Amino acid sequence: MGMRQGMAVASGLLVCLFVGTLAAAQTTPRAAAAKMKNPVASNPASITAGKALYEKQCRMCHGATGKADTAAAKSMGASDLTDAAWTRGSSDGEIFVVIQEGAGPEFKMKGFKGKLTDQDSWHVVNYVRSLGAAK
Numbered sequence: 328m329g330m331r332q333g334m335a336v337a338s339g340l341l342v343c344l345f346v347g348t349l350a351a352a353q354t355t356p357r358a359a360a361a362k363m364k365n366p367v368a369s370n371p372a373s374i375t376a377g378k379a380l381y382e383k384q385c386r387m388c389h390g391a392t393g394k395a396d397t398a399a400a401k402s403m404g405a406s407d408l409t410d411a412a413w414t415r416g417s418s419d420g421e422i423f424v425v426i427q428e429g430a431g432p433e434f435k436m437k438g439f440k441g442k443l444t445d446q447d448s449w450h451v452v453n454y455v456r457s458l459g460a461a462k
């Protein structure tokens with residue numbers, strides 16, 4: 328292949344790499360998240376599992392009760408998970424996507440992809456939903 332074609336192929340590859348990287352950082356669209364079905368029944372066992380995971384992974388930022396009323400929570404502007412305000416949506420799927428992919432656009436909360444399995448994330452969703460006014 329000629330020099331020109333070579334350059335075209337190389338820049339095509341670069342574009343693919345770039346788009347691939349973007350896709351990895353991009354959150355699932357809200358509409359798609361809202362439609363996700365929680366495959367894990369919200370029963371006491373799941374909520375207990377979710378609570379244990381919450382205490383390991385979320386408590387330091389959102390506080391023991393999810394109210395985000397600790398000094399650390401306030402200083403970083405962590406969300407109260409017990410009130411009725413859900414900037415990113417309060418459906419199971421929307422909360423799941425925040426847990427997995429982080430809270431954009433600033434991502435002060437990073438996603439737990441690779442740290443929490445899907446199954447464990449749904450347990451955490453069930454726990455968070457049990458905390459307060461999520462509807």
Ligand code: HEC
Pocket residue numbers: 381384385386387388389403404405406408412413414415416422425426430431432433434435436437439451455
């Ligand atoms: C490093 C601190 C930190 C950790 C760890 C963390 N969060 Fe967050 N979380 C935040 C911050 C800060 C925000 C608000 C981000 C913003 O508004 O820009 C947030 C936002 C959220 C939201 C969105 C609320 C809304 O109203 O849209 C949910 C849901 C949430 N966190 C759940 C969790 C869960 C569940 C865990 C544990 C798996 C967790 N977070 C771990 C800091 C954290």
